Amino acid sequence: MIDLRSLREDPDRLRASQRARGEDDSVVDTLLDLDGRRRSALSAFETLRAEQKTVGKSVSRAQGEERAELLARAKDLAAQVKSAEAEAEKLGRELDSALEGVSNLVEEDAPLGGEDDYVVLAEVGEKPSFDFTPRDHLELGELLGAIDVERGAKVSGARFFFMRGAGARLQLGLLNMAMQQAIEAGFIPMITPVLVKPEAMRGTGFHIAHDKEIYRLPEDDLYLVGTSEVPLAAYHGNEILDGATLPLRYAGWSSCFRREAGSYGKDTRGIIRVHQFDKVEMFSYCRPEEAREEHQRLLDWEKEMLAKIEIPYRVIDVATGDLGTSAARKFDCEGWIPSQGRYRELTSTSNCTDFQARRLAIRSRDKDGKPQAVATLNGTLATTRWIVAILENHQQADGSVVVPKALRPYVGLDVLEPVKS
């Protein structure tokens, strides 16, 4: 949620941000208008309410005729208060819903433009060259008895799969390695709920009503999370955090659920784009003035993980038009996928500044002891999708796959061998 006070002071900043995102900037005028009307309605209500309280008290002290008179006046006031309050509340609701539709202010130096206007910040590692025709991850996964999409479809439908044997071991090992790295860096490990209330979803910046990605359980008014960012953000909702504990960092392990509506025909093969996968996510609460440095730290931890699986990747600075609702800035790390001859997203780290914290009422005390919304940031440490990159980049001619050194202790295997030929 945008801060109304700073909006009043500098409306042009939001206008510019809206334009950078390719979103409507006239919402600024709507907000200013609603805000002004709400404030005057509120002050009208408050004046009436104060009078009503005074009169009400004198009723209890008065006797006889005077009492009857006061009572009549109080009755009249009560009606006025009721309608003044209703008016202020109505405007408040209109303001809130207008506000909920507004995305976070973008960081000034984020690249302008849409999906294709990202800026490549770095390319790391060398792309493998094979003296045989490389297999894609699904072919490898089937050869190794590691991935079973056919039975996934049989049991649950398209975009579902089973991780089995070496595949299951690889995923458990990978995510354990991510958890271990996070713990060593001082993160608090968490296994989170995957079903959350609507306010957790909304507070994190997802639009429950429109978002086609979200699985819903209407009977219980619960929502399956697409990332543990949601429960980790909502975890400290309505709390005032002790400033001395910041930055407060959590590493959440959860399954993630995405409907992938509208992606028909895209990435239909294998496990690149699926309805359910597992992820270890970093989540950080910090002081707003430290958010940009923290963002770099999260990116560094992602790079550290990527280095451990020894695959080539690049880092991109995502353009303003391609940022999520809550993100002010976003860096993605994309791993090289030999079978596709291109990079695919493996991690994503967003600085959400105080946008989520304001929605979720997560604060800490500033220098003067006044509560102030904290900044929240998130970043990927590992996901099921990483297995695609690992299998493809480390494959050998016979279909076996060399397990990256760092991962071996976690997987318990040096090489994954085909179970059939």
Add this chain to the structure above:
RNA sequence: GGUGGAGUCGCCUAGUGGCCGAGGGCGCACGCCUCGAAAGCGUGUGAAGGGCAACCUUCCGUGGGUUCAAAUCCCACCUCCACCGCCA
């Protein structure tokens, strides 16, 4: 799922319609006392919003309702605890 009990300012608690714009204790902060500390004494001590100064309004689990007036009465819901039933 059923029955019963409970939810008050960080914690404990007082409070059964106007004296509650919430009292007390603990904790915390500051001051006095002290060589220093403890004890003792005194003062202060929530959040949100509006003027942005005095001050005003809202918040006693949440949402409705009754009333001139609700922490207090009524209804629904949520959470927690206990017991029962069912169940991985």
